Amino acid sequence: MAVFTPVTLDDLSQWIKQFPLGKAVALKGIASGIENSNFFLTTERGEYVLTIFENLDFEQLPFYVQLMRHLADRGIPVPAPVANDAGELVVALHGKPAAIVSKLDGSSQMDPQPVHCAEVGAMLAKMHLAGRDFPLHQPNLRGLDWWTETVPKVLPYLDTGTAALLRSELAFQRDFAAGTTYAALERGPVHADLFRNNVMFVGERLSGCFDFYFAGWDTWLFDLAVTVNDWCIDLDTGRLDDARVIALTRAYHAVRPFTAADHAAWQPMLRAAALRFWLSRLFDFHRPRAAEMLTPHDPTHFERVLRERIAHGAPDLTA
Ligand SMILES: Nc1ncnc2c1ncn2[C@@H]1O[C@H](COP(=O)(O)OP(=O)(O)OP(=O)(O)O)[C@@H](O)[C@H]1O
């Protein structure tokens, strides 16, 4: 991650008083991640994570933090946002929106086995069902509309062949999204970025997931495809590992059974999920933002994943 906006312990001495957390005693910038400025915060009351939001504004943020609150209240293992003395979950710090959330135990499992994938699949389905009655609506801000407006911005940086793939896949996805199968897919609040680095494990037990700052209303199947494209692949080739795909999707299906539309949309949705992250990585790579610590992700990884999804289908759902 970056620290785009530096924060010191002194900066917090007054600011933290509005929260029921006691004094701030330690603060450490977090190097992983690329979107926001994150810090491990220790106060007299415990361990937290302070996030300063670099791209989201005060109008957009309530959706994310209220969704985390909603899911936490329903037993989904997500960070619980801390309200200040006015009941606010998002408060200005250095002129930007900021939030404090509980720190999850455990660590990321970056080399997942089927057992880990099954935990993720079951938790994702429970998250989707728990979100059905969430009252706030906000679209997935990195969905089809964003792809349509962003592709032209990155095309000038690409060679002819790569640009042709990007153009053709966007056209394919726009056509798919206009169809009856897509219209029949179940929708609700989705995480939309459930990569391995956004989930915590203690041993083989999933202990929590975080980074809801790309969440939005979208198809549940898109969320599943994003997750499978990161948890169930050979990282060098982008090829799917059938054992992990089957473990994750079967565990998901046991909680939220797949519909006929899910089955019909699975292959194109895996392509959509690959396109989304190929495009965001291209955008970040060619139009970088200044930051104290930033390790941008490799766009060609998701170009490989997309080419692989086009060339070879995935195992059918609940195979
Ligand atoms: N609630 C939490 N509990 C424990 N660790 C956390 C928590 N939130 C964030 N972290 C740590 O901070 C890191 C960065 O967080 P996060 O992924 O939200 O940042 P980001 O800038 O949105 O990155 P990206 O979107 O690229 O994943 C995580 O990889 C994790 O190590």
Ligand SMILES: N[C@@H](CCO)C(=O)O
């Ligand atoms: N998880 C994303 C970064 C945050 O959106 C990626 O790996 O490209």
